[in-house]
Amino acid sequence: MQRQGRWANEPDVLSQYSVHQVIRAKTLESLDMNSKVIYRKCLPGGPWRRLLPGVILLHNNDPTPDQLVHAALLYAGAAAIVTGEEACRRYGLRLNVPAPSEHRIHVLIPHHLKRISTDFVTVERTKRLPRPWLRAGVPLAPLARATTDFVRRIRIVNVVGQAMIEAVQRGGCTPQALAEELDRGTKRGTALPRRLLSEWARARSVAEAEAQKLARALPHPPTHQNEVLYDHAGDYAGRPDFWWDDVGLAWEIDSLDFHFRSADYARTLRRNSRYASLGIAVVQTLPSRLRTEPKAVLDELRAAYATALTRPRPSVSVGEPP
Known part of the structure; x- marks a missing residue:
């Protein structure tokens, strides 16, 4: 009569030695299980499955990830x-x-x-x-x-x-x-x-790279990217991700993924306040929409450009103070 090992005398021992019901065959052998018994339990119709050489799944259902x-x-x-x-x-x-x-x-x-x-x-x-x-x-x-x-x-x-x-x-x-x-x-x-x-x-963020690619489909692409703007007094006005200098339109790629800190959020609010005081129109886009709603983003930019055409251009300059 074959001697029963620890695995037979202590039913919970296999759970203790396995991870997510996965165990090495050598571990089973160390618990006094005969290699022939292990092999037999992994045969078609048996209670276990062999997942990899020397690795056993302690049930015969499909394995989880x-x-x-x-x-x-x-x-x-x-x-x-x-x-x-x-x-x-x-x-x-x-x-x-x-x-x-x-x-x-x-x-x-x-x-x-x-x-x-x-x-x-x-x-x-x-x-x-x-x-x-x-x-x-x-x-x-x-x-x-x-x-x-x-x-x-x-x-x-x-x-x-x-x-x-x-x-x-x-x-x-x-x-x-x-x-x-x-x-x-x-x-x-x-x-x-x-x-x-x-x-x-050349992009400050991967999202800007996606936006740069998308903007090529516009009839009037941005004229500048990541350029500093100055107001009529020569003071710093902003550094938009994308800028249409002919109409004074800014496009910012904003996201909670990037602006999750309170300081970042406060900076964004101050930026938008400066834009508003100078008459700069701004379009803000979440990075995720560049992939999930590219057509809608393009429509918004076209509409914003058309609206900016109807207004006086804000008194700002690109690159160098006036």
């Missing part, structure tokens, strides 16, 4: 951290990725370790293993690294652009941090994100 992530970490080893798409999503980034055929988990491991990619896990050995950020018990690569690891494996311009925009707007990452991370890592797959970052280099 959390179970897939923890299975990948158990397979890759104790030093593994999650990066790429999965890490970006766990940071709260909204990614416009075409529906994948399967849920893939990209993990980083120290370069000296030997592990190969398999099933739904992409294993990348690296000499630059970053210090992980822990989110809900999952070790993640820092946001800049996770984002660049994602975009260098994508060849779709809109997907790459949106991922980097999300990293900046929602994650607090800077375009410079993304560029530096691309410089430090492998150059493979970095041509597209490098090109996009270069196009954004």
Whole structure:
């Protein structure tokens, strides 16, 4: 008669040794479970499932995203951290990725370790293993690294652009941090994100880069971008994101994502008060609308330009005090 191990005598022991009902086969063996018993329980129709080599799911239903992530970490080893798409999503980034055929988990491991990619896990050995950020018990690569690891494996311009925009707007990452991370890592797959970052280099924010692209569709595009305005006395009047000098129209890309501090909000109010006192018309646009409502934004700008044409141009100058 086969001896029953701890797992049989103490039913709760498997829960104690597993994470989200995911456990290593070696852990089961350490609890006196015979390897043949483990294999038999994972056969079709059995109570368990084999998720990865040496990694077992303690039920036979489809695994959840959390179970897939923890299975990948158990397979890759104790030093593994999650990066790429999965890490970006766990940071709260909204990614416009075409529906994948399967849920893939990209993990980083120290370069000296030997592990190969398999099933739904992409294993990348690296000499630059970053210090992980822990989110809900999952070790993640820092946001800049996770984002660049994602975009260098994508060849779709809109997907790459949106991922980097999300990293900046929602994650607090800077375009410079993304560029530096691309410089430090492998150059493979970095041509597209490098090109996009270069196009954004002159913009104060990624949102302005999107606005700059959208404005090209206007019959009368802005004449200036990020130029200082002075009033008739030579005093500072403002520095609009975009400016139509012929009619005195300003376009500001404003967002709670950028102006979440009280000081930022107060600055915005003072700016708008200056504009109003000088007779400067201003259009304010949320960055999210540049993507979700581009036609409506263009209509608003056309209407504002047409209205500004009917009024005297405000007495302000661009670039140098009068």
